[in-house]
Amino acid sequence: MTTLQDTPRASRLHIGLFGRRNSGKSSLMNALTGQEIAIVSARPGTTTDPVYKSMEIAGIGPVVFIDTAGFDDDEAELGAARVHQTERAAKETDIALVLFPPEEGGDAEALRFAAHLKEMGRPVLAVVSQADLLADGGAARAAAIGRAAQVTALAVSARERRGLDALRREIARLLPADYALRSITGDLCREGDTVLLVMPQDIQAPKGRLILPQVQTLRELLDKHALVLSCTTDKLDEALALLREPPQLIITDSQAFRTVYEKKPKESLITSFSVLFAALKGDLSYFLAGARLLATRKGTGGSDHILIAEACTHKPLAEDIGRVKLPRLLRRTLGGEIAVNVVSGKDFPEDLTGYDLIIHCGSCMFNRSYVLCRVAEARAAGVPMTNYGLAIAALLGILPDVALPERVEP
Numbered sequence: 001m002t003t004l005q006d007t008p009r010a011s012r013l014h015i016g017l018f019g020r021r022n023s024g025k026s027s028l029m030n031a032l033t034g035q036e037i038a039i040v041s042a043r044p045g046t047t048t049d050p051v052y053k054s055m056e057i058a059g060i061g062p063v064v065f066i067d068t069a070g071f072d073d074d075e076a077e078l079g080a081a082r083v084h085q086t087e088r089a090a091k092e093t094d095i096a097l098v099l100f101p102p103e104e105g106g107d108a109e110a111l112r113f114a115a116h117l118k119e120m121g122r123p124v125l126a127v128v129s130q131a132d133l134l135a136d137g138g139a140a141r142a143a144a145i146g147r148a149a150q151v152t153a154l155a156v157s158a159r160e161r162r163g164l165d166a167l168r169r170e171i172a173r174l175l176p177a178d179y180a181l182r183s184i185t186g187d188l189c190r191e192g193d194t195v196l197l198v199m200p201q202d203i204q205a206p207k208g209r210l211i212l213p214q215v216q217t218l219r220e221l222l223d224k225h226a227l228v229l230s231c232t233t234d235k236l237d238e239a240l241a242l243l244r245e246p247p248q249l250i251i252t253d254s255q256a257f258r259t260v261y262e263k264k265p266k267e268s269l270i271t272s273f274s275v276l277f278a279a280l281k282g283d284l285s286y287f288l289a290g291a292r293l294l295a296t297r298k299g300t301g302g303s304d305h306i307l308i309a310e311a312c313t314h315k316p317l318a319e320d321i322g323r324v325k326l327p328r329l330l331r332r333t334l335g336g337e338i339a340v341n342v343v344s345g346k347d348f349p350e351d352l353t354g355y356d357l358i359i360h361c362g363s364c365m366f367n368r369s370y371v372l373c374r375v376a377e378a379r380a381a382g383v384p385m386t387n388y389g390l391a392i393a394a395l396l397g398i399l400p401d402v403a404l405p406e407r408v409e410p
Helices: 025-033 077-092 107-119 139-149 164-173 212-223 233-242 254-263 273-281 284-296 321-334 368-381 388-396
Strands: 013-018 051-057 061-067 095-100 124-128 153-155 194-198 227-231 249-252 269-272 305-310 339-344 357-360 385-387
Touching: 013 025, 013 077, 025 051, 025 061, 025 095, 025 164, 051 164, 077 368, 095 107, 095 139, 095 164, 107 124, 107 139, 124 139, 124 164, 139 153, 153 164, 194 212, 194 233, 212 227, 212 273, 227 233, 233 254, 249 254, 249 273, 254 269, 254 273, 254 388, 269 273, 269 388, 273 284, 273 368, 273 385, 273 388, 284 357, 284 368, 284 385, 284 388, 305 321, 321 339, 321 388, 357 368, 357 388, 368 385, 385 388
Parallel strands: 013 061, 013 095, 095 124, 124 153, 194 227, 194 249, 249 269, 305 339, 305 357, 357 385
Antiparallel strands: 051 061
16 A cells, blocks of 8 residues: 655645635645644735645545745735746646635635636636635535636635545546556566666765665566566666566666667567656656667767756766756767756756757656656747756767657657
8 A cells, every 4th residue: 555655745646725715725735734834824925835735535545735825916026936837836736625714705716726727637627715704605606606617616625624625526526537557667578577677876866875766666566566686787687687587678777778788689679767757757758759869860970958957956076967967878878069058956947949869867856747847848949858868869879769658659
């Protein structure tokens, strides 16, 4: 059984709570989680940065609630920053709850934000909060809001804990069609297959720990009842010698692609953790097209401007993949004047004008909805996009031989 401790935030269903200031978002999250997570106050604007709370919902599984600041807070510079954070939280949201207080003032703004979320492709549920203050328990107001927003609307009372079960059932109904069905390894292997994981322990993999993509991939392979053997790059020859037959699949860290590719048995498929996560978290077709474009520019000596986006925020290391190794490989392989900008965490340019390519990390710290928002922004700006693993394979000239976890049109 999945527990709070073994499901990373990025793998959880993200449920965003949106509404005007003091509309009851924090009270509702506290009621749904059964804990006093968010500060509740009659003073508008109490919530500033989004508050994240991981929990489990029966029938749904592990989720993250995102309690956001009011989207009407545009009175000052601080208010504008809060609204920006709310817009950013919307990009992470898988299911959106838009709250409407019992009084009718301000509905137009909430309805506009609900429409905005729908345009983003987010399932929206309208919630009339503090329904205990209404004579009919909020039934009439919920019906009116539902018609206006053209979504399902429910009335709830966080104080009386009324309507919460119906709200949970409706959240379950709105689950994305592929929720909990996406596979890391796809059809690359099946029960009984031998899979070799090559996991270098470099300065970016802290001693005594594996990085998240390795852990999640290993867990899935065990659940598939595959036979899994792990080694570091320097023990690859010995690991292969232990096997009576070549492994069905070899999954490597992208930084070791060249070494592993040169040593792998011809019968074995090869891919990388980063390539697998390109499909799990992003748009594999778009990423693959970006990598193929990169391959055509090898040795052309152009003046490309490339954006490298890391999901993690960390202190730069001596041989950091995003800040050192990948830029070095780009300049050595492409030639010419290559300008590289690096951003980390949720810092991502609002204006992508001037970039020739975006190379994203594996995005293990982001959920799929957030990554797809970045893909949509790149598409809208006409900027190709790929990820670390596919980019490295393209630069090394082995991209056609890399196994993909899902079928992609040539």
